[in-house]
Amino acid sequence: MQxxxxxxxxxxxxxxxxxxxxxxxxxxxxxxxxxxxxEPALAEQLKxxxxxxxxxxxxxxxxxxVKNVRGKGNYICAPAAAHTSVQVSELYHPVYSCxxxxxxxxxxxxxxEPPSKSFSQSIGRSPAAVVISDRWYHSLKNxxxxxxxxxxxxxxxxxxxxxxxxxxxxEFLESSVYQKAAAGSCTYSCTTTGNFTSxxxxxxxxxxxxxxxxxxxxxxxxxxxxxxxxxxSELFELHQACSxxx
Numbered sequence: 001m002q003x004x005x006x007x008x009x010x011x012x013x014x015x016x017x018x019x020x021x022x023x024x025x026x027x028x029x030x031x032x033x034x035x036x037x038x039e040p041a042l043a044e045q046l047k048x049x050x051x052x053x054x055x056x057x058x059x060x061x062x063x064x065x066v067k068n069v070r071g072k073g074n075y076i077c078a079p080a081a082a083h084t085s086v087q088v089s090e091l092y093h094p095v096y097s098c099x100x101x102x103x104x105x106x107x108x109x110x111x112x113e114p115p116s117k118s119f120s121q122s123i124g125r126s127p128a129a130v131v132i133s134d135r136w137y138h139s140l141k142n143x144x145x146x147x148x149x150x151x152x153x154x155x156x157x158x159x160x161x162x163x164x165x166x167x168x169x170x171e172f173l174e175s176s177v178y179q180k181a182a183a184g185s186c187t188y189s190c191t192t193t194g195n196f197t198s199x200x201x202x203x204x205x206x207x208x209x210x211x212x213x214x215x216x217x218x219x220x221x222x223x224x225x226x227x228x229x230x231x232x233s234e235l236f237e238l239h240q241a242c243s244x245x246x
Contacts, residue, residue, distance in 0.1 A: 012199070014055035017048055021056060022118045025065060025076055036066070036074040058193045062211060063118075091178040094186065094212045094229045095137055100237050101144040107136040108170045112153075112163070119150055123223040127152035131163070133173060136201055143201040144235055146194065149173055149227040173225065181216040181224055188212055188238075194230040204232035 024030055036042055043053045057074055060066035066074050096103075110133040120126040130150050137145040151173070155161075159180065161168050194209035195202050203209070212229040 013048065014052045014059070014196075017046055017052060017056035018059045019116050019118060020046065021060060022065065022116075025060075026117065026121070030076050032076050032078040034076050035072070036076070038073065055193070055196055058191070059197075062189070062191050062193055091181055091184050091216070093174060093178060094214055095145045095147060095231065098210070098212065098236055098238060099137075099145050099231045100235050101137075101139045103137045103139050103144070105138040106170060106174060107138060107143075108166055108173075109134045110163075110166070110169060115152075119226070123152065123226060125152075125222075127154055129153040131156055131169070133169060134198075134200070135170070135173065136198065143198070143203060144232065146198040146201070146203055146230045147173075147227055148197065148230075149225055151225050152223065155224050173227075177216055177225055180218075182219040183221075184214060184216045186212050186214045190233070191230070194232065197228075197230060203230065204234070206232060206234060208233040210236040 021030075030036060037045065039050055039053060039057075043050045046053065048056075057066060057068070061068060064077055067077050068074050110131055112129050112131055115127055115130045119130060130152055133147075133149040133151065135147040135149070136143045137147075156163065159172065161172055163169065189211050191209050191211040192207045193211075194204065195207075210231045210233055212227075212231070214225075214227045214229060216224045216226075218224050
């Protein structure tokens with residue numbers, strides 16, 4: 001099965017640390033407005049390298065849970081500090097809408113895991129499992145964009161997607177979900193996590209990426225798919241289809 005043959009680790013170390021810190025934040029161990037321990041102290045406490053910790057902190061910053069204040073440290077954001085999403089009036093795949101590069105092929109890998117607490121909280125329910133899909137967008141000899149999608153297993157069952165057929169998963173995520181979804185929202189931000197989140201390929205020699213966090217809903221406002229799309233900043237162009245404006 002494609003998911004079992006995925007070359008990525010089942011749960012990357014910095015993602016495990018992200019989940020651990022997320023749980024500590026939600027449990028109030030690190031309350032809103034408080035400063036996290038220094039990076040050397042926190043790395044020692046969690047028994048990881050500073051590089052692994054920095055990657056986990058970058059993901060927390062990406063999700064607006066932690067804010068880095070230069071020269072002072074990392075602070076826990078108040079819930080109100082979360083980004084406001086743009087409601088999308090017309091549904092388009094953001095990578096094709098907002099990347100100036102054209103693509104020759106899309107490489108897919110996926111795995112099935114229990115839902116993390118952060119994912120369950122973000123979609124407002126706790127599915128029995130989640131299908132996590134990596135997609136790398138190839139253009140000639142380069143890979144110029146990357147998508148990471150989280151699909152609740154009930155979405156897979158509801159649309160009768162055969163997990164033994166990777167082409168069905170790819171077609172759903174790349175195309176048909178945009179016809180089936182009733183509504184969507186996108187959040188745009190800058191991030192430095194594109195290359196290490198992509199893991200298998202280096203997307204850019206630079207460190208700046210545009211992150212598009214996309215949520216697609218059914219007619220009952222249940223989340224069908226949550227995705228993070230990474231586009232190198234030098235290849236990003238905001239079109240009307242990207243912004244969701246008719």
